[in-house]
Amino acid sequence: MIQDPQQRARLLEHFAFLRTAERDFREAFFDRAVTARLPAGHIICHDGGSCAQLALALAGTARIYKLGENGREVTLYRIGPGESCVVTAACILSARPFPAFAVCETAIEAVVVGAADVRRWMAASAPWREFVFGLVAERLGEVFGVLDAILFKPLDQRLAALLLHRWQAAGRPAMLHTTHQALAVELGSSREVITRLLGELEGRGALRTGRGRIELLDPGLLGARDTID
Amino acid sequence: MIQDPQQRARLLEHFAFLRTAERDFREAFFDRAVTARLPAGHIICHDGGSCAQLALALAGTARIYKLGENGREVTLYRIGPGESCVVTAACILSARPFPAFAVCETAIEAVVVGAADVRRWMAASAPWREFVFGLVAERLGEVFGVLDAILFKPLDQRLAALLLHRWQAAGRPAMLHTTHQALAVELGSSREVITRLLGELEGRGALRTGRGRIELLDPGLLGARDTID
DNA sequence: CGCCACTCTGTGACTATGTCACCCAGCAGC
DNA sequence: GCTGCTGGGTGACATAGTCACAGAGTGGCG
Structure with a gap:
């Protein structure tokens, strides 16, 4: 539950979907969300793991990358303030394992919501839907771009x-x-x-x-x- | 509009979300959907293009691939009967250009629905949502797998x-x-x-x-x- | 200060993969 | 049988990744 008006204001500032959302949804969101602080280096998800929560970053950045058996890795994309890891979202929504690693690059302050809420709001709120789809498509585009670069550039x-x-x-x-x-x-x-x-x-x-x-x-x-x- | 009972039965057979869906949604789906036949070699989407429709395949397969400037390409994944190109879906839902090519590998018979319906049903029907999310996560996983293979294997x-x-x-x-x-x-x-x-x-x-x-x-x-x- | 441990950088030899330029083989139509 | 096309073979070279190891900067500590 997020009650502090300052914290609420920060959320509104970073996440447009909260500003355009219906009052009901906004209240529900504040009611169910929890703030979390993760230290730099914290492993958010690991390859093959499952995700039970979706984190929306307020401050700090996380790096999502693929790690090969030989120890080599590639950075797929990063998430920063106002963003969220979609792959997590996609995994939550379809209950699949997460296919990469995600670690905090800097200390992160984030707002966390449970998988059940994520799913429920997809039905309830259009702005939330737009937000999640936007993230999915954006990351998808970035991953496609990385693939393109690796193969052809x-x-x-x-x-x-x-x-x-x-x-x-x-x-x-x-x-x-x-x-x-x-x-x-x-x-x-x-x-x-x-x-x-x-x-x-x-x-x-x-x-x-x-x-x-x-x-x-x-x-x-x-x-x-x-x-x- | 899809009226032919046989065609309806085929759809039900291939797409589980229609079987589990509410009666209302199913009727709406049949009302708005259109069958289409595409010849082998037909270009469904091209890199950077936008998508106005989502196609659900009933028969045949399509190949989605990345094409480099030098003419080299990689196959990212295929869609077959009972599936649909999610990247298309993601693009529809977030109004972004499609980041790859999609062509019919064989002649395809498909059911096509407009972008507006796709979006609307995301709010209205839980089975439809599950269907779309499942596709997104599955393809995402496949693309990640391709990336992994190219880099590390x-x-x-x-x-x-x-x-x-x-x-x-x-x-x-x-x-x-x-x-x-x-x-x-x-x-x-x-x-x-x-x-x-x-x-x-x-x-x-x-x-x-x-x-x-x-x-x-x-x-x-x-x-x-x-x-x- | 001098030693030590550690991380970061430099380098050569070798392998894997991609590119380019051609040539040749199999097959179909005439 | 000629001809043209597609598919396949090959050598030379360019780019990228791997391995092994040496050396250079940096910070802690006696």
């Missing part, structure tokens, strides 16, 4: 696009703080390959690398055609 | 699993009728690579190849660990 372009994206998202700072390993995991590649590609970019004068950081000197030289990931 | 195992699967699905015939190109497209690889791998398997005595056909001599020698695709 050369890795150097994907790396360039990723760096560019990170750089812009961070407000075009002088330095990016990340490791080769982290980039590899993001792209579903391996560290050595990323190291080599970065070396190549460094040779071209596009960037300079250091332990745990990458300095973008000339983003134009990266050769990214557009943002892929 | 060696191609020779994927090929072996595919051959084994085809062979079993066809009732363990003496011959499989397919081309190297078709197998490549299925796995998201290229013809030359498949040719080489098949050559290797032939060398091992697992099969014999001929123009447009593959004879499985000893399925055990394929080396498939389990069915991947």
Whole structure:
């Protein structure tokens, strides 16, 4: 039950479906929802596990990824404030195991509702339905995009696009703080390959690398055609 | 409008949600649905296009695949009798473009309903909701599986699993009728690579190849660990 | 300060897969 | 039998992943 008016206001701010929803549904939502705090690194779902709850993020981000037997992984997508993991939703609604891993990347504050409520509201509230469908379609699109990138785009372009994206998202700072390993995991590649590609970019004068950081000197030289990931 | 009692019976047989549905919904469904016949090769949706209708297959199969700029492709999944393309459904429900191609593999007989009805029934009928969610989760799982296979499984195992699967699905015939190109497209690889791998398997005595056909001599020698695709 | 443990990075050799360029084989229509 | 088409074979090369190991930065601690 969420009673604190400030918390309610935050929810309304992040989740449009609550603003457009009928009064009844909104009250029911506040009545049944529970706030939760998860530390960074917390495993929300694991491959093959089942999900009994749907979490709507208020603050922090989670990363959803596939992990192979050999230890390699790919990031499929992230969820941030105002979003929720649809795959979880889909699993809840059809009672299937969750086909990937989800972990907290940062500490997360979220609102949690049970599977039964999720299902019930699908019948009761149009805005809630729209919200859930929107999430499903969005994530589906992202996963399709990842697949597309992995199969059809050369890795150097994907790396360039990723760096560019990170750089812009961070407000075009002088330095990016990340490791080769982290980039590899993001792209579903391996560290050595990323190291080599970065070396190549460094040779071209596009960037300079250091332990745990990458300095973008000339983003134009990266050769990214557009943002892929 | 579907009036023919035989056609109605066929629908009931293929789609469980119609059997468990309320009488009202069933009548509404028959009232609004339309049967359609599509020839083999017909393009149902194309990448980036939008979908105005949801098709429920009664007979025939469709293949949903991703196509890269270079012309390579991967099969994501198929839909057969009693199924429907969820991605279409997700797109309908969230008004997003369709992120892949869908074509008829064989001639298809289907029942088509408009996007507005699809949305409306989501509110009105629990069995319909279950049906749609089930499809979404199932396809989502298949796409995740493809991603997993592409990233983490060696191609020779994927090929072996595919051959084994085809062979079993066809009732363990003496011959499989397919081309190297078709197998490549299925796995998201290229013809030359498949040719080489098949050559290797032939060398091992697992099969014999001929123009447009593959004879499985000893399925055990394929080396498939389990069915991947 | 110097040592140590740890993480991150660099590199070479090798394998797997994809791409390109051709050529050849089987089959159908004329 | 010619011809054209589709399917198959192959070598050379490019890209990407794996393995093994060396070395470089960093922080804790005596």
